[in-house]
Amino acid sequence: xxxxxxxTGKSGTGGGDLPASIEAAWGLRERPAKGPKPGxxxxxxxxxxxxxxxxxxLAAVSMGRVAKEVGASTMSLYRYVSAKDELxxxxxxxxxxxxxxxxxxxxxxxxxxxxxxxxAGQRAQFLANLWVLRIPIGGPPATPNSLAWWEQGLxxxxxSGLGEGDKISVILLVSNFVRSEALLVSDLSAAVxxxxxxxxxxxxxxxxxxxxxxxxxxxxxxxxxLDSGVMSEPDDPDYEFTFGLATLxxxxxxxxxxxxxxx
Amino acid sequence: xxxxxxxTGKSGTGGGDLPASIEAAWGLRERPAKGPKPGxxxxxxxxxxxxxxxxxxLAAVSMGRVAKEVGASTMSLYRYVSAKDELxxxxxxxxxxxxxxxxxxxxxxxxxxxxxxxxAGQRAQFLANLWVLRIPIGGPPATPNSLAWWEQGLxxxxxSGLGEGDKISVILLVSNFVRSEALLVSDLSAAVxxxxxxxxxxxxxxxxxxxxxxxxxxxxxxxxxLDSGVMSEPDDPDYEFTFGLATLxxxxxxxxxxxxxxx
DNA sequence: CCCCTTCTGCGTATGACATACGCGTTATTG
DNA sequence: CAATAACGCGTATGTCATACGCAGAAGGGG
Numbered sequence: 001x002x003x004x005x006x007x008t009g010k011s012g013t014g015g016g017d018l019p020a021s022i023e024a025a026w027g028l029r030e031r032p033a034k035g036p037k038p039g040x041x042x043x044x045x046x047x048x049x050x051x052x053x054x055x056x057x058l059a060a061v062s063m064g065r066v067a068k069e070v071g072a073s074t075m076s077l078y079r080y081v082s083a084k085d086e087l088x089x090x091x092x093x094x095x096x097x098x099x100x101x102x103x104x105x106x107x108x109x110x111x112x113x114x115x116x117x118x119x120a121g122q123r124a125q126f127l128a129n130l131w132v133l134r135i136p137i138g139g140p141p142a143t144p145n146s147l148a149w150w151e152q153g154l155x156x157x158x159x160s161g162l163g164e165g166d167k168i169s170v171i172l173l174v175s176n177f178v179r180s181e182a183l184l185v186s187d188l189s190a191a192v193x194x195x196x197x198x199x200x201x202x203x204x205x206x207x208x209x210x211x212x213x214x215x216x217x218x219x220x221x222x223x224x225x226l227d228s229g230v231m232s233e234p235d236d237p238d239y240e241f242t243f244g245l246a247t248l249x250x251x252x253x254x255x256x257x258x259x260x261x262x263x
Numbered sequence: 264x265x266x267x268x269x270x271t272g273k274s275g276t277g278g279g280d281l282p283a284s285i286e287a288a289w290g291l292r293e294r295p296a297k298g299p300k301p302g303x304x305x306x307x308x309x310x311x312x313x314x315x316x317x318x319x320x321l322a323a324v325s326m327g328r329v330a331k332e333v334g335a336s337t338m339s340l341y342r343y344v345s346a347k348d349e350l351x352x353x354x355x356x357x358x359x360x361x362x363x364x365x366x367x368x369x370x371x372x373x374x375x376x377x378x379x380x381x382x383a384g385q386r387a388q389f390l391a392n393l394w395v396l397r398i399p400i401g402g403p404p405a406t407p408n409s410l411a412w413w414e415q416g417l418x419x420x421x422x423s424g425l426g427e428g429d430k431i432s433v434i435l436l437v438s439n440f441v442r443s444e445a446l447l448v449s450d451l452s453a454a455v456x457x458x459x460x461x462x463x464x465x466x467x468x469x470x471x472x473x474x475x476x477x478x479x480x481x482x483x484x485x486x487x488x489l490d491s492g493v494m495s496e497p498d499d500p501d502y503e504f505t506f507g508l509a510t511l512x513x514x515x516x517x518x519x520x521x522x523x524x525x526x
Numbered sequence: 527c528c529c530c531t532t533c534t535g536c537g538t539a540t541g542a543c544a545t546a547c548g549c550g551t552t553a554t555t556g
Numbered sequence: 557c558a559a560t561a562a563c564g565c566g567t568a569t570g571t572c573a574t575a576c577g578c579a580g581a582a583g584g585g586g
Binding site for chain 1: 573575581
Binding site: 163169173230 | 289397401410418421427429430432433436440442444446447469473477493496503512514516517518
């Protein structure tokens with residue numbers, strides 16, 4: 001060999017072409033019995049990367065930086081990770097962890113309670129690891145924890161009577177909603193961090209900017225919105241989440257009803 | 264002066280601290296009457312950048328590349344744009360353009376038809392400019408066309424009886440949904456472009472990968488899903504959009520009903 | 527028991543890139 | 557007609573990801 005090694009993508013289970021990052025996440029690493037013992041481990045590297053991201057943001061995560069953190073040279077990391085993207089995937093996987101069991105399911109509650117709990121859990125993970133939202137996406141990751149989350153979402157919909165196809169669609173819908181809303185929170189938090197002011201001031205500043213740009217003739221609806229004073233009211237950081245999720249689930253409820261009726 | 268100039272952020276209208284990119288988008292540029300005539304123009308630069316992004320993807324858009332395209336040196340661009348992020352904002356603004364008038368509104372149709380048309384229009388813009396989805400977001404952009412889209416969304420909800428706060432929340436909800444779904448399409452399309460195969464093959468490959476990883480015991484719901492054969496069915500690229508939007512709007516409908524009832 | 531294979535850590539090198547700085551040049555205005 | 561600003565842009569800096577190859581370590585086969 002002699003290229004960028006770091007396990008070039010052979011599965012032990014069947015010989016497909018799994019992205020190396022996925023194999024790494026599943027721990028399908030054939031311990032090579034030949035060379036010297038590795039001085040590092042994927043876990044240590046990923047943990048260090050996560051620590052850097054958590055304290056200084058995803059942008060601070062460079063191969064060099066992670067290497068320094070772990071006490072090794074930059075290039076040695078490539079013995080464990082084939083590219084930075086792979087590190088990203090592993091970081092996300094590590095930060096999220098597996099989902100906690102759904103209390104609603106165990107209590108025998110309905111799909112709505114279960115899905116709500118599921119969404120809240122996912123949101124909590126995003127808010128606890130805002131940097132995850134800055135990782136550029138590249139298709140649905142098939143990592144163990146991601147799958148576990150999906151599994152749990154599907155289970156929440158078990159008693160709904162929906163068809164399998166509708167179930168994933170709903171899961172996708174909720175999942176994307178959670179992500180979008182978290183990103184919004186993250187953006188606000190980033191703005192707060194960038195300037196040194198309070199969230200309220202940031203929002204107020206945005207409103208002032210809008211007011212300056214909005215022309216009552218060209219933008220009557222926005223103008224009305226600004227005049228209504230809604231921008232200054234809520235203050236509850238969870239409001240948009242609660243509202244959006246409720247609305248979304250009302251839609252799902254309608255779908256379930258029509259399915260049950262025989263659609 | 265003598266720093267990174269390119270209009271450092273003074274508004275002609277009131278003297279606030281608008282991000283330079285926003286000012287640029289609104290055309291609030293005080294034509295300096297002093298120096299030599301500019302050999303370039305923001306429009307030319309942005310158009311060149313958009314062309315590169317459209318044909319080779321956002322990653323191909325570097326300052327150097329755009330400069331070459333426009334027949335100037337890299338650094339000369341910084342006389343027109345204060346940073347690359349600004350160029351991004353301008354690119355998005357240019358690619359999206361203003362929204363077309365809503366036929367549903369003019370025909371006096373209800374909010375649902377109007378919002379559906381609005382969402383479809385937005386989606387069409389994303390699909391026609393997939394690279395836009397790769398631009399890292401940083402808060403809600405207050406550019407002219409963005410505002411125009413918001414305005415139109417709010418107008419679509421005019422006859423709904425919703426409060427102003429609920430209106431933006433709904434707009435946000437729909438808007439984020441459209442973006443998420445478009446990103447999904449974009450990811451698929453990227454995977455198709457990366458390997459040289461058909462969309463069907465990509466999806467089939469993903470299913471095969473999943474099948475390999477999913478353990479019937481650990482992931483009963485996903486296993487059931489795979490067994491149901493739903494993954495291979497639809498083939499309609501608009502399905503997820505249509506389904507998701509309908510579900511979402513059902514939720515909005517419930518909200519409107521309860522508002523009308525007096526909640 | 528030794529050597530050969532295979533893997534390790536890592537120094538070095540390459541090639542992008544964004545962008546700061548300052549110089550010479552060109553219009554415009556007093 | 558000079559003082560003033562802007563302009564185009566060459567040069568330099570610093571950061572990154574990552575290719576390549578070497579030297580040393582650890583087992584396995586003869």
